[in-house]
Amino acid sequence: MTDEPPAADQFHPSGLLRHPTYALGKLHKGIHAKLETPLREHWVLTYLAERAEVSQQEMANAMEIDRSEVVRLIDSLEKAGLVTRTRDPEDRRKYRLAITAAGERLRAQTDIKILEATDVLLARLTPAERQTLHRLSLKALGFDSDEI
Template identity: 85%
Template sequence: MTDEPSAAGAFHPAGLLRYPTYVFGKLHKAVHAQLATPLREHWVLTHLAERAEISQQEMANAMEIDRSEVVRLIDSLEKAGLVTRTRDPEDRRKYRLAITAAGDRLRADTDAKILEATDVQLARLTPAERETLHRLSLKALGYDTEGLPVSS
């Protein structure tokens, strides 16, 4: 991981940089490039850490991805010992997902790496600017920021 935020390259696509969504995408890619863990797997582990057991369909809905993609993700996480998948006793057609202790450790480690990478990418911003950026991003997405943890 580098200690410098990514610098804009020689090519400045002004036509694209005028769109906040493009800029946020570049920011996301810059943070993602510093991590050794696929973010989708981290999102699954984070969601499971915040919930009791949930179904694969509930995970697909929460992540807004196709159920077949969730199956592939869970297959990989289960094989690595990070998630358990058990039959739902009330509906044997469904599986219940839960995070394992190893999965929770990996989630916590990845959380720390994401914070570190975010600190690198947002180094040019003051803590107040970081909090403002985060709160405005949440607001733009329609989240009520009252009670949500916003790191600075």
Template identity: 80%
Template structure:
């Protein structure tokens, strides 16, 4: 498959693509990160919502009572963006933000019961959307794709 994409990329295109749905940028499809990015964008489109809020809720469900700085570090985004995310989640009643009793300059974040329900609902939507997006893959291929993605990120996929 990779060789086929490379060959298609190296060939000169003599015809205009017949439409956006039929155009495949083979020069980009040669890169796994581009293909994975396309899957990520397709997930956003399928869900109709950004996933950052879900990531925040998921992390808070696993690690309750964390600082905004820890969230910024984990999400690998600017602290000001975390403030905007938390503002939105707090206004929706999904997250609480309280002053840290040990350092009044900091806030401690926690997920609410409503936030946990939304997280669980979004998880179910993500699993359903994943089934649609990866319908061309067998269950074994899906597991392999997931395992290899985790391995590329540095996670030991042999640990249980």
């Protein structure tokens, strides 16, 4: 990982740069490019770390993605030994998902990589500006940064 933020001299249509969502999307892609783990897998592991056992449907709802995509994600994570999938004893048609110790280790390692990549991508901002960017992003999404 380079210690330099990405160059701003690449061409980006000003019509796109006027949209905050475009700029935030570019930051998201910048983080994604620096990680060795797909972000969606990290999101699943983080959700499971905070929620213990959940159903695949709960995961699909929380991630706001199609249930079939959750199945593919969980298949991959289960094969890697990062997640367990067991039948729900109350409803045998459902699966319960849980993070494994290996999944928790990967989640923690990826958190560190995300923080490091964020430092590089936001190097042009002061610590106060970074806090403001995060606080305003959360506010736009309907969250209070004091509750996180």
